[in-house]
Amino acid sequence: MKTGFKLFSRLLINAMMGLFLAVAVGVPASAGAAVVVGASIVSGNFLPNGSACAGVYTEIWTGELIKKLRAGITATWLDGIPDYSDKAENDIIHLIDVGGDPDVLINNTTYPIPIQDLEDGDVAISLDKYQTKATRVTDDELYACSYEKMASHKERHGESILVNKFKKAIHALAPQKNSDLTPVVLTTGANDNGRRRITTKDIVALKDKFDKMEVPTEGRRLVLCSDHVNDLLLCDQKFEKQYYNYTTGKIANLYGFEVYEYVSCPSFTTNGVKKKFGETALEGTNQASVAFYVKRMFKASGKTKMYYSEAEKNPQTQESLINFRHYFIVLPKKMEAIGAIVSSAYVPExxxxxxxxxxxxxxxxxxxxxxxxxxxxxxxxxxxxxxxxxxxxxxxxxxxxxxxxxxxxxxxxxxxxxxxxxxxxxxxxxxx
Incomplete structure (x- = not known):
């Protein structure tokens, strides 16, 4: 009642001021009242302290967070990867494991032609679940700073989820170790505090591996880690010009790869083995650059939900609690057409x-x-x-x-x- 009376009073005062100003300058009174009331609402100053926090619109804030998480902020290297979000029922994706291609007969003279069965299988993949720890906002804080405090918490929850899901995504797109279908190239450049720098020859070596896998040239993507970007800036004048001219996460095309930069690439040991996600990077590990064929990868976003408890339901602490849950995943459809360039150890010899x-x-x-x-x-x-x-x-x-x-x-x-x-x-x- 008290809050409602304050709101009504302030709106009435603003409307009266607008009316008098309109008469003074010779414009319609209704227009003056509407302009002043509208301006006061936009500025937010007509609200009593804490009144906007009397009820948090959970559905609206969840919707805002979904929009933010789907749009992303810095992982432009995910753009163009097939999006299977519409297939994520109950936050699970079902992929078809294609068994293989039919054999081809050349200059066949034997009939009837043999029959070959192609066996496909169902692969169920659960989306990763990202949850933030609950953060508190006390009524004392809200009284002083109105609703911006709660909005700030919501933004920080969203950004924390974004950072972690992108880190997990680039980690998932990197091979575990070197193989014929998941090549890992070790750098061969000069010494940089115990690691060998990347060279353009190393990128060409990775291109050669992709060529031998018969990966289509259109859609090859290379995400350079910060160390390797800096290495190339020091030794490749052409790369330097391309780098300083880019305005998005994409740098340029280099030896058949679309080149991007990302600061949180996965860590590998110096002999080319990927460290587990979230594992602390110890001595003897370096960030690696990651390569993949876009059309063989997939991404999917699932449900996003906001959890909120009001201060009114916590009489002892008089604090509101907020956190979010979000489902998301990025993976190769098969463990092939992915690769990495890993900084090898520099050993004086x-x-x-x-x-x-x-x-x-x-x-x-x-x-x-x-x-x-x-x-x-x-x-x-x-x-x-x-x-x-x-x-x-x-x-x-x-x-x-x-x-x-x-x-x-x-x-x-x-x-x-x-x-x-x-x-x-x-x-x-x-x-x-």
Whole structure:
């Protein structure tokens, strides 16, 4: 009664003010009253503190959240994936597992043609259930800030569900480990704090894997993790220009892939095994980029429901509680046509081939192939001359025809970034 009287009083005062203003400026009185009342309603200032919280419109807020969750905010890489939401009965999707394709006869001369059975099966998939923990809003808070407090809680519940369902989605689209139908490519680039950077050659290697799987070129999608985006910005000028020109989550096309960026890609071990969803990323794991063929994936949204208890029903705490439940899933229809690029571990190393060499008495020059993860230093034993040419050492033994003793020497190669990593070459030369 008290709240209703306040509302009526304020509306009446606003209407009277509008009427007087309209008469003063020479416009119809009804128009002036309507404008002022309408403005006061839009601004919200005509409401008494806490009056809008007397009843929360659960159905309206649930509808708003459904619209928000279906539209999404940052996962544009989900756009175009077939949507099976209309098939989610009781939050379960039924897919048909197509058994295979019929055999093809070429230049057949045998009749009747054999009959082949194609066995299909039903696959029931339950949608993931996302629930937020209940949050409280006290009447004391509502008295001071009106309904915006409750609206803020609703928004934060929605965004929390969005973030988690998108993380789960990209995790589900990544392969568990390397296989013929789910290739995992390890990066081969330079060192970046213990991981190898991605290179364009690694993306080409993944393209080659998709080619061998005979995945159609249209609809191939690559979602780059933040590490790999930064790697490409440093080493690929063409990619840099494409990156700074994009206005959505999609960057550009690269080697047949539609390229997107996402900050919450799944974590893999450095040898290419996916970590469980929600598992803490430990040392020795890195985020990976994920690739998939759009038409072989599916997504579905199920029911969304708001749970709300009013403060009036909690006389001791005088607080309202709110939370949401939402059903959603993204999966491959079959475990095929998906892949990943994983940052491999960078291990400082150096080796040389061959490790020993015997020179003839009259000397000569021999070539040694050096494999090193970075620059290296070398020693030069007496009686031999060493020349470094990138990944090759040219070692020359002087003529020992006049020597009174056989010669021996050892060349030690030391890795610049880790002096504990060494390789040796043993040299021998007989006397005359």
């Amino acid at each position: 150096i080796s040389v081939t061959p490790k020993t060499i015997a020179y003839p008495v009259n000397g000569g020059t021999k070539q040694f192939a050096v494999s090193a993860s970075s620059d290296y230093a070398y020693t030069e034993p007496e009686g031999f001359k060493v020349v470094k040419q990138d990944k090759v050492l040219l070692v020359t033994a002087l003529d020992n025809s006049a020597g009174e003793a056989a010669k021996e020497g050892v060349i030690t190669l030391t890795l610049a970034e880790d002096v504990t990593k060494t390789a040796t070459i043993t040299l021998t030369q007989p006397k005359a």
